[in-house]
Amino acid sequence: MPAPLPVRDGLNPTRIRMPDPPASYPTVVAYLKARFPDDADALAAKIDAGEVVDARGTPITATTPLVPRADVWLHRDPPAEPEVPFALPVLHADRDLVVVDKPHFLATTPRGRFVVQSAVVRLRRELGNDELSPAHRLDRLTAGVLVFTARPDVRRAYQEMFAARAVTKVYEAVAPVGDVPSLMRSRIVKTRESLQAREVPGEVNAETRVEIIDTAGDLALYRLRPTTGKTHQLRVHLASAGIPIVGDSLYPVPREVAVDDYRDPLRLLARSIAFDDPITGAPRRFESARTLPPFGPPTDGRSPRG
Numbered sequence: 001m002p003a004p005l006p007v008r009d010g011l012n013p014t015r016i017r018m019p020d021p022p023a024s025y026p027t028v029v030a031y032l033k034a035r036f037p038d039d040a041d042a043l044a045a046k047i048d049a050g051e052v053v054d055a056r057g058t059p060i061t062a063t064t065p066l067v068p069r070a071d072v073w074l075h076r077d078p079p080a081e082p083e084v085p086f087a088l089p090v091l092h093a094d095r096d097l098v099v100v101d102k103p104h105f106l107a108t109t110p111r112g113r114f115v116v117q118s119a120v121v122r123l124r125r126e127l128g129n130d131e132l133s134p135a136h137r138l139d140r141l142t143a144g145v146l147v148f149t150a151r152p153d154v155r156r157a158y159q160e161m162f163a164a165r166a167v168t169k170v171y172e173a174v175a176p177v178g179d180v181p182s183l184m185r186s187r188i189v190k191t192r193e194s195l196q197a198r199e200v201p202g203e204v205n206a207e208t209r210v211e212i213i214d215t216a217g218d219l220a221l222y223r224l225r226p227t228t229g230k231t232h233q234l235r236v237h238l239a240s241a242g243i244p245i246v247g248d249s250l251y252p253v254p255r256e257v258a259v260d261d262y263r264d265p266l267r268l269l270a271r272s273i274a275f276d277d278p279i280t281g282a283p284r285r286f287e288s289a290r291t292l293p294p295f296g297p298p299t300d301g302r303s304p305r306g
Contacts, residue, residue: 004057005073007131010124011115014076021068028052028064028072039077046074078115082260088122091145091286096279097158098123098132098148099286104265107140113259119146136162139232141249144171144270144288157278168274171224171234174267174292177215178243180222184208186240190231196250197232199240206230208237214295219246221295223271234268267292 005013018031025031029047033040046052050059052074060072086103093099100119107114110121124132135147135158147162149155161167188206190197209225220243224234232251238244239251246267249257257264269292274285290299 003073004053004055005075007124008075010121010130011075011078011110013073015071015073018066018068018070018072025066027062028060028066029062031066032072042077043074051075078110079113081113081115081117084117086262088119088126089289090127091289093127093150096150096154097135098127098129098150099273100146100148101288101290102138102143102146102270103290104141104143105262108134108137108146114140120148123148135159136167138270141247141266142268142270143265143290145273145286146270147273147286154279161275161278165227165229166275166278168272169226169270170272171226172213172269172271172292173222173224173234173238174219174246174295175222175238175243177212177218177220178241180210180212180238180241180243182210184210184237184241186237188230188233188236195254197230197236199236206233206237208234210237216294219294221292235266 003013003015007013016032018028019025025034032043036043043052047060047062052060052072054060054064055071055073084103084106086106088103088106089101091099091101100123102108102119106122107118108120110118115121120132120134124130129150131151132148133152133155135149135155138144138146147158149158185204185207186199187202187204188197189200205228207227209227211223212220213223214221222238226233235245235248235251239248244251247264248266249255269288269290272285272287274283276282277284291297
């Protein structure tokens with residue numbers, strides 16, 4: 001079921017599910033104020049203005065009874081967040097797709113502290129298209145090619161193509177020179193309790209092909225071709241080989257870095273994406289124009305927005 005509120009200023013509405021029974025709150029308003037005490041005044045103003053609605057689009061009032069497991073929708077005020085001051089160049093745009101060259105430090109979608117400072121919200125605002133939606137994801141710290149669908153009619157076809165891994169992805173990374181196997185295979189798991197993914201015994205679920213493109217002193221530029229898409233797969237594989245990616249603040253050992261400290265980006269780049277278009281059948285390929293120092297000028301997260 002579609003959201004009963006439209007996208008506003010590039011931001012999707014927020015859905016809030018009422019608690020399971022037995023619910024001890026007589027009204028929706030009582031529950032919202034208890035759940036979000038710091039936002040009680042702002043919520044009251046939104047309710048008075050008719051901006052909080054149920055799944056049918058009917059405005060919630062002060063006396064609307066709470067229905068367990070029902071949904072209400074509203075537009076949350078975005079949190080204060082530092083601006084990510086780097087460009088989001090458009091590599092390609094047509095009726096179906098918009099492809100961008102995402103910088104380091106910019107999230108793909110709103111999450112946690114990063115709402116407005118996400119590629120989808122920024123792109124919707126810059127292009128004036130609230131129907132833009134990511135066909136896949138890149139981590140906030142990873143730069144490179146990121147594909148968006150431009151209209152809802154084609155969204156499912158492209159998202160299913162990525163989910164089915166019918167896409168050839170090539171990454172580049174800067175890491176210490178090391179004796180790395182050309183094919184790295186392991187089982188990688190990621191739980192909510194830990195920021196890190198980890199390798200564990202068991203059936204292989206992560207494969208990465210690795211080759212060295214160039215060297216500069218004790219550093220190498222690696223080409224990485226993942227055939228699977230586990231969380232943090234490339235970072236985990238290189239760290240487990242004893243050559244963690246330069247600038248990695250999570251592997252092999254987490255270190256604290258301020259969210260607005262852009263001095264040492266993760267040297268990981270989604271270099272290219274290729275696929276047969278699920279709508280037209282035509283071959284498509286998109287390539288990043290970024291480089292990773294010292295194997296090129298700093299066209300990554302240290303480049304200011306232009």
